Amino acid sequence: MFRPSLPLGGGLLWKIPWKLSSPQKARQRKRLKLVDKVVDTVSVALSKQGHSTKAVERWYTEMPREEEMLAKDKYTIFDRKEKKYRKGIHKLPKWTRLSQRLNPPGF
Template identity: 45%
Template sequence: MFGTFRSTLVAQSGLLWKSPFRLSTTRKANIRKRLKAVDEVIRVVADSGVQCKALDEAQTLPTESEMSPRDKYTVFSRHAVGYRKSMHKVPKFTKKTIRTSPEGF
């Protein structure tokens, strides 16, 4: 049918873009690779002799190998049950550096 009551994917099955509940092994590998790439950039810039506040703060962050799996793949969220939510639920998680959590979480 055409018009107001036409059958579309959204109308038939709900949301068109569904995000999986758990991270797949491929997504986890991509997150680890991205964290390692960021660590490498921080190391190269620090070795070049550049001094700035952002670089000093980036050097205090834990590296990918020092992070626990809980911190690699989940993020603190005060609204989520258990105060944690999966990394891929964060908007633009590929562009943010989220490596620390509040004490006790």
């Protein structure tokens, strides 16, 4: 008569969709652009004073800008445990706070 439902019987039920929604993608692009803008602002401010830092120079050489990134690199991340070695970036804890611009080549 009283059968427990699956969420009640199985503990905490995580309902994370398998792909990002279009507003989530727009916010991700906006975050990437804001980071690029901050790095540009810091670089301009340092160059006006005649200084430069290794961190800013390294950012420019290693990290692609938002416009240069492929869609799969913007919205997915490499994961060796996944079937096709990729999973949605929103399944990574704290994905809004980490820079996930670099992924292994070929995946």
